[in-house]
Amino acid sequence: STLQLWLTFAPVADKTAAYFHISLEMVNWLSIVYLLISIPFGLVATWVLDSVGLRCAVILSAWLNMAGSIIRMFSVLKLLSLGSQSYWYLYIGQCLCALAQPLIIFSPTKLAALWFPDHQRATANMIASMSNPLGILIANVLSPALVPEGKHIPLMLGVYAIPAVTACALATVGIQEKVPPTPPSASATNSTSQPFLMGLKMLLRNKSYVILAVCFGGGIGMFTCFSALLEQILCEKGYSNEFAGLNGALFTVCGLLGAFLLGLYVDRTRKFIESTKICFCLSALASIVFAVVSSPLH
Numbered sequence: 420s421t422l423q424l425w426l427t428f429a430p431v432a433d434k435t436a437a438y439f440h441i442s443l444e445m446v447n448w449l450s451i452v453y454l455l456i457s458i459p460f461g462l463v464a465t466w467v468l469d470s471v472g473l474r475c476a477v478i479l480s481a482w483l484n485m486a487g488s489i490i491r492m493f494s495v496l497k498l499l500s501l502g503s504q505s506y507w508y509l510y511i512g513q514c515l516c517a518l519a520q521p522l523i524i525f526s527p528t529k530l531a532a533l534w535f536p537d538h539q540r541a542t543a544n545m546i547a548s549m550s551n552p553l554g555i556l557i558a559n560v561l562s563p564a565l566v567p568e569g570k571h572i573p574l575m576l577g578v579y580a581i582p583a584v585t586a587c588a589l590a591t592v593g594i595q596e597k598v599p600p601t602p603p604s605a606s607a608t609n610s611t612s613q614p615f616l617m618g619l620k621m622l623l624r625n626k627s628y629v630i631l632a633v634c635f636g637g638g639i640g641m642f643t644c645f646s647a648l649l650e651q652i653l654c655e656k657g658y659s660n661e662f663a664g665l666n667g668a669l670f671t672v673c674g675l676l677g678a679f680l681l682g683l684y685v686d687r688t689r690k691f692i693e694s695t696k697i698c699f700c701l702s703a704l705a706s707i708v709f710a711v712v713s714s715p716l717h
Contacts (some may be wrong), residue, residue, distance in 0.1 A: 421484055421523050422554030423561075424491075424516045425453050427579055429647045430562040430664040431572075433654060438569035439494075439506050443651065449513050450647040456517040464521035468529050474594050476529075480522035481590035487515030488576075488583035503579050516583075524551060529619035545682030552671045552678075556644055559667035563660040634699060638670075641706060645670060 428435045432446045434655050467476045491512030494505040503509065527547035531540040565575040622628050649670075650663040681698070 421516060421520050422481070422551050423558045423579055424484065424513070424583065425450060425520065426555055426561060427491075427575065429436075429567045430559050430650050430667060431575075431660055432650050434566050434569040435572060439509070440503075441506055441624055445506065447647065448679070449509060450643075452510065452513050453517040453520055454643065456514060457521050459582045460518055461521040462619075464525050467522065468525055469615050473526060473529050473533060474596065476522045478524055478590050479593055480519040480526075481587040483515050483519035483522075485580075485583045485587035487512040487517075487519070488580040490515065492576050492580055495576055512664075537583055539686075541686040542682050545678055549675055549678055552674050556668050556671040556675070559646075559664040559671065563664040566660075587614040631695075638699070638702060641702070655694070 428446055428449050432443055435441075435446050435449075436443050464476065467479070489512070491509050493499060494501065494512075508590035527544050530547055531544040535543040561578070562575060565571055565578060646667060649667050650660060653663040653666065656662065677698075681694055683693050
């Protein structure tokens with residue numbers, strides 16, 4: 420649900436701009452704000468997961484997500500007659516949803532560590548993490564289908580609010596324990612993790628971790644750019660919103676398939692480093708090909 424709300428407007432950026440009488444740059448900020456907020460709040464989310472617990476983190480993210488999706492709907496309510504202020508309701512709603520994103524994105528690793536034995540953690544983390552690109556897939560397919568014309572923007576916002584409200588109810592009522600009654604492994608029983616600030620200092624001094632963080636951050640940045648701006652890149656060349664959304668969905672489906680197969684592979688072989696290097700090389704090659712094909716000469 421969080422990732423759906425993030426990319427609600429990206430596949431229909433042109434129609435969103437026309438409906439709210441704003442520029443494409445302002446539409447892009449509805450997606451960019453997620454990235455800006457996730458940088459400082461990501462540290463807060465890490466502290467919440469370590470100190471407060473997984474249960475509270477998931478419930479808090481669900482409530483922030485629901486509140487943001489409801490506030491977004493205020494922007495299209497004719498009873499409020501917001502006029503030029505309607506965009507800011509969209510923006511505030513996106514900000515609340517953006518606060519929820521780090522909490523839910525960081526949760527799979529904590530979930531795998533607390534609730535699964537060592538030999539199942541990579542697979543459990545992979546399956547839980549796959550829900551994030553699944554949200555992107557749904558947004559790329561659903562938004563163009565719901566908004567053939569700008570007047571259907573209110574319908575789209577209402578449809579996207581439904582899973583947010585449902586997820587909030589399920590998280591609040593369904594999650595009762597922050598740790599399993601019986602620890603699944605010895606490492607889950609005897610945690611060796613450092614206090615938050617101490618662990619953060621240790622990570623920043625770890626050269627291998629810093630290199631990995633920079634590489635992973637670059638991959639996330641590339642994925643984010645494609646997800647948020649693919650419609651504007653392709654539609655400028657005459658393609659429809661539906662075609663752009665289909666390409667975004669295909670982009671995500673291939674990622675889901677690769678994550679699933681790779682998760683099973685590294686769980687059995689433990690070849691994490693080799694798999695990471697190969698994936699980064701393939702990603703770089705694919706980016707070069709896309710840049711060449713989409714250049715003005717083509």
